[in-house]
Amino acid sequence: MSTAPHPGSGTPSDAYAGAVDHYTSPSRRDWVKREWEEPELVRVLDAAVRASANSSVRAPATTLDVLDVGCGTGVALELLRAAPSLRSPDAPSVRYLGIDLDPELLGVAAARFGDPKTRFLQADITDGIPDAPHDLYLSTGVPYSHLTHDELREVVTDVLRAARRHPRPTVLLIDVLGRYSIEWTLRWGQTRWDYRMSFFETDQEHSSTPMSTYGGAELDALLRQAAEVAGCELDRIELVDRSLVVGRHTATGEYTPGLRNYRQLLNDLADPDTLVEVADLRLGDVELPDAPAAVTRFFAGFVARWDARIELAQAEARGRDDREVAATLQPALAEDLQALELAAQPGLGVGHSLTATVVTTPGG
Ligand SMILES: C[S@@+](CC[C@H](N)C(=O)[O-])C[C@H]1O[C@@H](n2cnc3c(N)ncnc32)[C@H](O)[C@@H]1O
Incomplete structure (x- = not known):
């Protein structure tokens, strides 16, 4: 060679x-x-x-x-x-x-x-x-x-x-x-x-x-x-x-119009000193093009599970002190979202x- x-x-x-x-x-x-x-x-x-x-x-x-x-x-x-x-x-x-x-x-x-x-x-x-x-x-x-x-x-x-x-x-x-x-x-x-x-x-x-x-x-x-x-x-x-x-290109949004910086949002979510607007983590509003049926089916289920976990976090945070939310609820949410992703690798x-x-x- x-x-x-x-x-x-x-x-x-x-x-x-x-x-x-x-x-x-x-x-x-x-x-x-x-x-x-x-x-x-x-x-x-x-x-x-x-x-x-x-x-x-x-x-x-x-x-x-x-x-x-x-x-x-x-x-x-x-x-x-x-x-x-x-x-x-x-x-x-x-x-x-x-x-x-x-x-x-x-x-x-x-x-x-x-x-x-x-x-x-x-x-x-x-x-x-x-x-x-x-x-x-x-x-x-x-x-x-x-x-x-x-x-x-x-x-x-x-x-x-x-x-x-x-x-x-x-x-x-x-x-x-x-x-x-x-x-x-x-x-x-x-x-x-x-x-x-x-x-x-x-x-x-x-x-x-x-x-x-x-x-x-x-x-x-x-x-x-x-x-x-x-x-x-x-x-x-x-x-x-x-x-x-x-993925690292969520930080640039270069190839998906309007994509939010999910990587940074998740880094912040895990940080007990940073309060994140968790609605920004939703995936449901990312527009997905036509794809093979298995891919479309996969995203439908995955996005529904991901966004449901976020809605639960929003409900849990209601009426709670921001510092408490940042220090405890949000790091727990980061771990749950990680587990959700790791369980979904078809x-x-x-x-x-x-x-x-x-x-x-x-x-x-
Ligand atoms: C993104 S980097 C990954 C480096 C490392 N494996 C890691 O996990 O961080 C991709 C690497 O593939 C190398 N590469 C690309 N084409 C190659 C080729 N034809 N033969 C050998 N190395 C190649 C690049 O130089 C680069 O270092």
């Missing part, structure tokens, strides 16, 4: 101007990130580790070989290390290779994680995957959305060919942008469009880069086609939607991210 940036699917390096500022800024880890998105990602990573260890064929491996595609500053490695199944005394040790196009982000990663079992490499995943099969092919923060659908199918096919040479199950986490997020209702009709990281907190200008989005059925079909071409037997594919209401592409966990049979 090449070790130099490559113009292929639209040099994300421009789009990532300011990315180092963003990834190293303390404000990136707001309440939603720390208490909502990161624990959920740790859960997905933990399930992936357990799936890779779950082989009836061999004794458990003592080393878990991980390839992190589009690793950026190494966020996934940090979260992977927090996975409960890697923290027990008999857990395998992690041998990690992170690859990314962006030398600046890789520089931050290398400075953060200096140990002999952790390596970072500048490479373009569309130029091919490393030859040696890995147990776990991770991706977080939607790096695969930089690729076209065809490019993603080719990468997955290569990984699944490598899986056929691997004695244990191979696990892939494919993280992409959901097609039907409330953050971009103007783009539901398209599967690849110019996307700006306009939520980066930086002084640098935000340019755009083409990104691909996926509905659950589209991603599932692509993964099954790749398995067929590779001749690889899959044990299962699990799809999960993440960040349905709190894998349809209705969140900021859609994550597929693909597990092969041992030796594919």
